Structures are given as C-alpha cells and as structure tokens.
Amino acid sequence: MQSVSSQQVQAQTGSKKSKLSSIGLQKRRESVTGISFVLPAVILLIIFLLLPFMLAVAFGFTKFNLLRPDQIKFIGFDNYVLLFQDKLFYKSLYNTLYFTIIVVPVQSAVALMLALLVNNRLKMRNVFRIAYFSPVITSMTVIAILWISLYNPNEGLINSALHALGIPKQPFLRSADQAMNSIIFMSVWQAAGYQMMIFLAGLQSIPKDLYEASAMDGANRLQQLKYITIPSLYNVIVFVLTITTIQAVKLFTQPYVMTNGGPENSTRTLALLIYQQGFQFRNAGYASAVSVIFFLLVVIISFSMKKFLKD
C-alpha cells in the first residue's frame, strides 16, 4: 500500500515537475522568439540612431573633420566656449526661436479656424478639406521653389496682386527685414492643413448633446465656442502646440532652398548652421556641439509642454 502510494506521490510530483519544466521551456521559447522579433529593429536603431546620437555628444568635445577620422583631437569644452562667443550662433538661435514663437500660435490658430470652418454639415465639405490639406502632401522642396517664384519682387504673382490693390511692390526674400516673415507666411500656409486634421478629429469627439443642451439654455454659437468647444479641445490644443513647436525648431528646407540663410543671416537657423558648419566648412566638432545644444532645446520644449499638459 505504502509503496504504491509513494509511487503515486512520486508519479504526481514527477508530472508536476515535467509540467513546470514545460512551462519554463515555453517561457524560454517565448523569450527567444521575442528577442528574435525585436532584434532586427533594435540592431538597426543602435547603429543608425543610438550610436550617432552618442557620437554627436562625443564629437562635440573634439576638433574633427568628418572625412579625416585619423586626425581627431580631443579639445574638451572648447567648442562650447567658442559657440557661446559666436555671434552667428546667437543669430541662428534667435532666428530659430523667432520663427517658432510666431509660427506656433499663428499656425495653430489658423488650423483651428479651418477645422471649425469645415466641421459643419456642408455639401462641399470634402472639397474644402482637400483644398486646405493639399499643400501638406506637396513636398517642402516643391513648395519652397514655387514660393520663390510667387515672392519674386519683379515678376511674382504676390506683387502683382499687391499692385492691383494699390500696395507698392515688396522685396520679400531679398530683404533682411522681410525674408523670415515671408518664410513664416509660407510655412503656415503649407502646414496648417495638417494640424486642421488633428483638430477636426478632436472636434468630432465632442459629444453632440453638449451643444444641444447649451442651445436649449439659449447659448449662441460664440458662447458655445468659448464654453464648450475650446475647453473640450484642451488636450488636443496642447498636443498640436507641442508637435508644431518641435517641427518649427527644425526649420531647414525652407531657408536652405529659398535664401541659403541670407540676406544678412536673417534666415540662418540652428539646423542650417549645423549643416553648414558640418558639411560645408567641415567643422564636425563644432557642428556637433551645436547639435547637442539643438537637441537640448528640443528636449526642454517637449518636457515643458508635457508638464503644461499635465497641469
């Protein structure tokens, strides 16, 4: 009897053990599968994102020509010291921030207005939406070249239109005072449709009965906008402001194609400075230091926006 029962016990524990080990085996197998699934992406991200990022930080402490890696020289914080004495760096930082501070609120406001305009039961709603969205899908290079022609001081469409309205011809991109504002105007026109789409999705998620109830209470359209629409959109607004800010800080293609940073450095931005220092003057160390500052700027913006979102 006893021997039988002990055999049974043994058999039971044995089966439990094998079950446990089969679960362990399964877990191990899942772990191996999981790792093999993420591995291609992780390897690529390490080589082409994480490594370059760490190199940017490291190169910032060196004097270095990209094409002559054998002549790399460690110089500590010299690049940063140089950078904070460089008038061109401050000018580029100023231009970047100027563009951002103007573009973000203006573009978001235009986008919200467009979204409110098409968020009605209109017959041609889709036509309007595509009209507002069409500059977004057109590439920035195309837009920039097109607008150089539109802004042409002598033979441009905009000056012709201004002339018809009795306004004197403007130099636009040719003048240090107007070049950045001209780029801002074009950028708002190009990208407002993108933010409009996000606002539109936000508007459509506001419950309809809120409007019905407020209409019963006698609220007019403007009051509804102020007391229902804007407060309900709060999170979407902060999100749109965040992504617009991060995109704005990266301003590159427009000044590269349209003005090459001129006239008088009035459109030179941080991204353009990185490009020129790094690839035209082959100052990879200095350009890396600018890259690090640029990255910190993006981080500060994102985190302060996130904090703003939580409050």
Added chain:
Amino acid sequence: MADRKITIFIYASNIIVSVLFIIPLLWMIVSSLKPENQIFTDLDSIKSLLPTTITLDNYIKAFHRIPMMKYLFNSLFYVSIIGISGLGVNSLCGYALAKLSFKGKSVILTAIIALMIVPFESIVMPLYFVVNSLSWVNTWLALIVPFIANCFSIFMFRQFFMDIPNELLESAAIDGSSPMKTFIKIVVPLSGPVFTTVFILDFISHWGDFMWPILVTTGESLRNIQLGIQTFFTLPPIFYGQIMATLTFTTLPIVLIFLLLQKYYVQGITSTGIKG
C-alpha cells in the same frame, strides 16, 4: 433665419479661404501648361489662373534638359523599399513588445519611446560618419538602411497589436502554431489598416527627403526627385514654365498615392493626435 445666415457665412468663408489656399498650386499647374512668355503677360489679371493656351511644351523641354523619369524612378524605388522593409522589421518588433514576454522588454520599450524625441538634424553628421565608415556613400544602402527601423512606426504597431485579444493568439499556440506562423497567419491579416497607415506615413515623409540625399548622393545616378527639381531650379537659363512643369510632375505621384490611400493617411495623423 439666424441659422441660415450662419450657414451662408460659413459657406462664403470656406469658399474664400479655400480659394486662397489653392491659388499657389493652381498657378503652378496652370503656368506649367502655358507658353513661357504668356505666364508673365497674364500675371496682372485673373488670366494668370486660367489656362489660356494649353501646351505640353514645358514638360517636353524640361524632360529633355534633366532626367526626370530617372529621378522619379529613384525616389519611388528607395522610398518603397524603406516603406516595405520597414513594415517587416517594425511590425515584428511592435508585436513582440505588445504580445510576447522576454528579458529586457521594458528597457527596449522605454528606449524606443525616448529615442522618438531625437531630431534627425542633431544626428545627421555622425550618421554620415557611420555611413561613410561603412563605405555606403553614393549607394542605395545609404539612402535606405538607416531609415528602415523607425521608433514611431514600432510604437504605432505596438499600440494596434495591444488590442488584439490574447485568447486568439493562445488558441493558435495550443493548435501548435509557431509564433512566427501565428503572426503571419493571424495577426497580419487582422492588421491591414495599421500596415497601410504606417506605410503611407513613412512613404510620404521620405518622399520629401532633402537634406540626407544631398549628403549621400554625389552623382546624378542616385539623386531623388526633390534634389532633381532643386538642381533644375538653379540651372540657367531659368524658364519658369519648365520649372512649374517639373514641380507639377513631382507632385503628381504623391497626389495619386494620397487619393488612393487618403483614409489611412488621415487616420494616421489623427490617431497620433488624439492619443498624444
């Protein structure tokens, strides 16, 4: 009564604003179809937006001056390869992060979310250094490989796969299906929308690539269409009709793709917007 006034107001505003939005692109298309001298004589009147004399002359001449079809092919080729290989690599990674448990998973997920913040501009130089060290400059590899894995795509895939019920995957596993087979036979067919969305977002963003192709392509053979039109713009003698023809031509493929897959592209934009 008041409602009707508001409706009329909204219609009128929409019409005015959408006309303002469309004028630059309309002028581009119309001018590309006009003889060069007429573009400027029409400039002072509404005729600048109307195709008074239609000719394909600008297109023919521009295509003789630069290899537009070659640029178009180059762009379509490398952007498609990035998009397609990206779907494979990123969806697998997103799936593992959503549905499989393995060592280091949370570290990888956190790292991928953190890396989303790194702007391309801040790593462009060391990336060039890496690509140059691999001797990839002026090869397709330089244009394609660095952009296959994409934190943002991985994250979108993960968010989508999280919603697939575990029971479905478990029952497949009990039936003896390997994880790879489960992924291909069950997960992929369920996930058409997210694959399309990620592809089109990736495609449209790389279609506009400008900074990187300038750096890694030295000859004409690999140049993409954005670089092609930029070079053409600086190539004297400047004929605006021909420039507008190349700009219009460059925009056509992306408009076609957009019209075909509009729903998914807009979904991609709005889903990222709402989730925050």
